[in-house]
Amino acid sequence: MAFSVNTNAGAFAALQNLNQTQSELRTTQTQINTGLRVSSAKDDAATFAIAQTLRGEVSGLQAVSSSLDRAQSTLDVAIAAGEAVSDLLIELKEKAVAAKDSGLDTSSRNSLNDDFQQLRDQITSIVQNAEFNGTNVVENGGDAVVAITNDTGSNTITIAAQDLSLGGANVTIGSAQSIGTQDAASVAVANIESSIQNVNTALSALGSGSSRIELQQTFVNQLSDAIEVGIGNLVDADLAETSANLQSLQVRQQLGLQALSIANQAPSTVLGLFR
Structure with a gap:
């Protein structure tokens, strides 16, 4: 592999992996904050649509309950x-x-x-x-x-x-x-x-x-x-699993930062060729 100070393939790969880890970490943190595995159409469009339909039914049943109470x-x-x-x-x-x-x-x-x-x-x-x-x-x-x-x-x-x-x-x-x-x-x-x-x-x-x-x-x-309960089964996050996943992603994030740091130092080794 040729040495180059213009292109650092190792740094690019490390950065891509770190960005992927950061994205997964944001998703996990959102699940922890909301308690939902599917909180928007971006997470799972089909499941979100089904859940919204069911939420509409629940809302209608609340009106039914009020009518029956009256x-x-x-x-x-x-x-x-x-x-x-x-x-x-x-x-x-x-x-x-x-x-x-x-x-x-x-x-x-x-x-x-x-x-x-x-x-x-x-x-x-x-x-x-x-x-x-x-x-x-x-x-x-x-x-x-x-x-x-x-x-x-x-x-x-x-x-x-x-x-x-x-x-x-x-x-x-x-x-x-x-x-x-x-x-x-x-x-x-x-x-x-x-x-x-x-x-x-x-x-x-x-x-x-x-x-x-x-x-x-x-x-x-x-x-x-x-x-x-059906809505919960569709969209609720498994917080035990999410918590474990959070720990794993935080470790991956730290390792990714270390890998990126090492990759960024690689071009400086070229200076040894001119001593």
């Missing part, structure tokens, strides 16, 4: 209102049955009727206030509960509204119902008994809807977790 809360309020109405109907039945007693004096009957009217009007108060986030499921003309169930929003769960207002489809006693007479009390008892059955059916429908929402929420959470 639906669950709305149903919880509706069920609480329905149970309160059911309890009031039982109390109303007690008053109405008592008012059927032909032996009651006028004062006692009036007292029972006053209590009846107060309980009756309380149903209206409960139904009107059974609202969550602008949705009332139990009022006359109430809104159905709708929740999205997939990450694109194309599938939904719908829980029908249940009218629990006075004189409505389920509560057949009217806003003017009274037990001021024995005959009126008899009519009220019949209306209350049918109302209790209707309200129980409505509560059953709301309860079944609530259970369905809970099951869907559980599934969505499990699906989201599974996708998150």
Whole structure:
């Protein structure tokens, strides 16, 4: 091999190897900093694209979870209102049955009727206030509960509204119902008994809807977790392996610097030829 001070092939080779080591070291340090083996499209374009698609699905499922939470809360309020109405109907039945007693004096009957009217009007108060986030499921003309169930929003769960207002489809006693007479009390008892059955059916429908929402929420959470794990399997760095690799690269870097230093000193040996 000819001696030359213009071209130092050894230095070039040492520099190329050192640059390669530096590049690998930067990649390893990035993996340690981010915890990711694939943090950008430059690392692995195909894997990065797959991971981004899956991240989009997870983001959509977060919106699904929020929708289901809202639906669950709305149903919880509706069920609480329905149970309160059911309890009031039982109390109303007690008053109405008592008012059927032909032996009651006028004062006692009036007292029972006053209590009846107060309980009756309380149903209206409960139904009107059974609202969550602008949705009332139990009022006359109430809104159905709708929740999205997939990450694109194309599938939904719908829980029908249940009218629990006075004189409505389920509560057949009217806003003017009274037990001021024995005959009126008899009519009220019949209306209350049918109302209790209707309200129980409505509560059953709301309860079944609530259970369905809970099951869907559980599934969505499990699906989201599974996708998150899948993303991790694709892009997460093995930090134990990366740590070992870092140690190796740091040694290679030091050796590369030594090799470059030795190669750079080679041209100076030419001076020995002129002594």
